[in-house]
Structure formats: C-alpha cells, structure tokens
Amino acid sequence: MIYLDYSATTPINDEVLESYIKTSKQFIGNPNSLHKLGLESKKIIDIATEQIEKILNIKNYDIIYTSGATESNNLALIGYCLNHKNRGNKIITTKLEHSSISETIQYLEKQGFIIEYVELDKNGRVDLFDLENRIDDKTLLVTICGINSEIGIIQDIKKISQITKKKNIIFHSDLTQLIGKIKIDFNNVDMFSMSSQKIYGIKGMGILFKRKKIDINPIIYGGKSTTIFRAGTPNTAGIVSTSKAIRLIYENIDKNYEYVTKLNKYLINKLKELDVYINSNDYSSPYIINISLKNIKSETMLHALELDNIYVSTYTACSKEDYSKVIYELTKDINKAKSSIRISLSYQTTKDEIDKLIESLKINIEKLQLK
Ligand code: PMP
Numbered sequence: 001m002i003y004l005d006y007s008a009t010t011p012i013n014d015e016v017l018e019s020y021i022k023t024s025k026q027f028i029g030n031p032n033s034l035h036k037l038g039l040e041s042k043k044i045i046d047i048a049t050e051q052i053e054k055i056l057n058i059k060n061y062d063i064i065y066t067s068g069a070t071e072s073n074n075l076a077l078i079g080y081c082l083n084h085k086n087r088g089n090k091i092i093t094t095k096l097e098h099s100s101i102s103e104t105i106q107y108l109e110k111q112g113f114i115i116e117y118v119e120l121d122k123n124g125r126v127d128l129f130d131l132e133n134r135i136d137d138k139t140l141l142v143t144i145c146g147i148n149s150e151i152g153i154i155q156d157i158k159k160i161s162q163i164t165k166k167k168n169i170i171f172h173s174d175l176t177q178l179i180g181k182i183k184i185d186f187n188n189v190d191m192f193s194m195s196s197q198k199i200y201g202i203k204g205m206g207i208l209f210k211r212k213k214i215d216i217n218p219i220i221y222g223g224k225s226t227t228i229f230r231a232g233t234p235n236t237a238g239i240v241s242t243s244k245a246i247r248l249i250y251e252n253i254d255k256n257y258e259y260v261t262k263l264n265k266y267l268i269n270k271l272k273e274l275d276v277y278i279n280s281n282d283y284s285s286p287y288i289i290n291i292s293l294k295n296i297k298s299e300t301m302l303h304a305l306e307l308d309n310i311y312v313s314t315y316t317a318c319s320k321e322d323y324s325k326v327i328y329e330l331t332k333d334i335n336k337a338k339s340s341i342r343i344s345l346s347y348q349t350t351k352d353e354i355d356k357l358i359e360s361l362k363i364n365i366e367k368l369q370l371k
Helices: 014-026 036-056 069-083 099-110 128-134 157-167 236-251 253-271 298-307 325-331 334-338 351-370
Strands: 061-066 090-093 114-117 139-143 170-174 191-195 206-211 276-278 288-293 340-344
Touching: 014 236, 036 061, 036 236, 061 069, 061 236, 069 099, 069 139, 069 170, 069 191, 069 206, 090 099, 099 114, 128 157, 139 157, 157 170, 236 253, 253 276, 253 288, 253 351, 288 325, 288 334, 298 340, 298 351, 325 334, 334 340
Parallel strands: 090 114, 090 139, 139 170, 170 191
Antiparallel strands: 061 206, 191 206, 276 288, 288 340
C-alpha cells in the first residue's frame, strides 16, 4: 500500500499507541474524583499538559482538550463571539479555511454576525494591507488558518498577529496542518487549534490553546473537565498520548522538514513531465502538493490510483461540495476545481513510493483522457 493522504489523517505511531494503552490500564480513576485513583489520573494529566506547554514554548495559555480540531475551531469561534457580541459583530476570515471554520462562521452569520473575507494575492497569501484596512470598531475576531489543507499555502502568522495586536483584536488560527511541521512562535496567536490524528496521535482528540486572559463560553456544558471551558470526563489516555505525539513530532521537526522538502522537489519535477497543472506554489508547505488534471475528474483518478493500491485525496475529506472551493477561489477555473488531487507527504514517504505514484498517474492519465 502506498499511503499519500497524511494531511487527511496519519497512522498512529506505535509508541503513542503504547502510551495510550498503558495509561488506560494504569490510570483508571476519573481525574475529578477526590480519591487516590482520581488524584493519580489528575497528576498524569497535569504532567502531560506541562510537557505540551514546554515543547510548544507557550506561556499563559489555557490548554483545552477537545475531540479534535473541529471542536476546537467551533469552541474558539462560537465560544468567543457569542460571549463578546456586545463588543462588535464583524468576523474577518479567508476563503481558504477548512469546513470546520467556514461552516461555523456560516452558523455565526445566522446569529447576526457579519463576515468579511480578506483579499488574497495570486499565491493565496493574505493581503496584509487589506486585512489592516478591514479591521474597524465593530471587528470582534480574525480567524486565518496557518496552512491551508488543500494546497498547503502557508500564511505569515507573525505579520498577521502584528496587525491584530496593533488593532487590539483577537486572532485565532487553525494550525491543524502546521503543528509538528513548520516552526512558528505560538505566542503570537491568541487562540489556536490542533488535532492529534494529524501528528500520528489518536483520532478523536484535539486541543484549543487560548490565552488565559481571553474569556470564552463553553459550547459543551456539564461541569468542569480539565478546564471550565469544556465539560466531560477527561480523556486521560488521550491527553497523555497526545503529549507523547507532540513530543515525538517536535523531536524530529527539522529533520522531517528537510527530508520532505527534498521529496517534494523530486515529486514536483516528476509532475512537471506529466499533463497536469500544479496548483501548489512557492508558498505551499512541502507536505502538501495539489494538482489538477485535464479532462479527468478528481474522483475518477482517485479510484484509478486506488486500484494500484495508492491513496490520495480529492479535496479535503471533510468538504461537502463536488468541487474544490479553494482551487476555484485561486484559479477561478471550475474545471481545475473539479479535477484536483491532493498528494500529502510524510517523513515515512519514500522515493520509491513517489516513483510508483508517478508511474500510475502517467498510465492513468493516458488511459482516462482517451475515454
Ligand atoms: N482543520 C484543518 C485545517 C484540517 O485539515 C482538519 C482535518 N481535515 C480539521 C480542521 C478537522 O480536524 P478533526 O477532523 O480532527 O476535527
């Protein structure tokens, strides 16, 4: 099997799984129980939380454990906007966001919030001048993803945060595709979201990081969990194994980046020899390569590759549309948007796998374009 869909989800790391199983067996108490077993579970969670803080080098943040980046994004946006609606009603975002941001924003629009989309340049990068101009007295929140999940465009988080700081506006960023891949100073972002399953951790586990001084409402009620912002019995093994996944991925972040960058260049050069458009650009993460096919639908190619045991994505696995809104936004070409394929790489990807993908793409393009 050749798995090239690491941006959709990653296979669990053996050590992370081991830590999940060990913690589940060893720490059976509810961390909020007052007896010894409860206190032991609480202690292991506190150690894991401190470790996350240390690895990500963040200070004065609440670490709110959730069921994934989808919930983290919902909590950041709904939890903040509904709590501060008397201060303003404008939310600024981009057309590059994952559905867990864009659909949450659509919900907030129905609640009376005004949504504005910041201009993008031809490479899909936020126009910083336009962003600054849009922020006014009514603006409540800016939410811009760190790396877009389809084409992999990396935004300049530092420069965006300098603008939001200057204007005294809260900046949330969906960093699901960035954490563990590209180094940034997280202290520039007021709230940010991540998902364990994207960094070889367990599925159904995420975090919302929130500057302590920012007040948000919970969206899931029912008492204190590890924080007052999210109810439910704490997921002790999920938390401990997430901390492990973060530690393991950050131990090798530079080495992985260098390796994947080389693979990316190799793949792009091979793709240039095929009859495809390359949608990713110089500002894309090396981990994500997006192409559009000519006269072949994404899904047709996805299944053709599958017959060769090669797994890629069409647009994001979570999208409801039958075309890529992001590719359309950037190219204004519906054919490109209906024929895009995302190849996502990992430190586990080999050159041999890339060669096999290219071989299969080449044969299938010739075969399917004839039909
Ligand atoms: N944001 C981005 C950028 C993503 O790529 C994903 C996963 N596809 C999510 C949010 C949602 O993550 P989860 O499914 O773990 O909730």
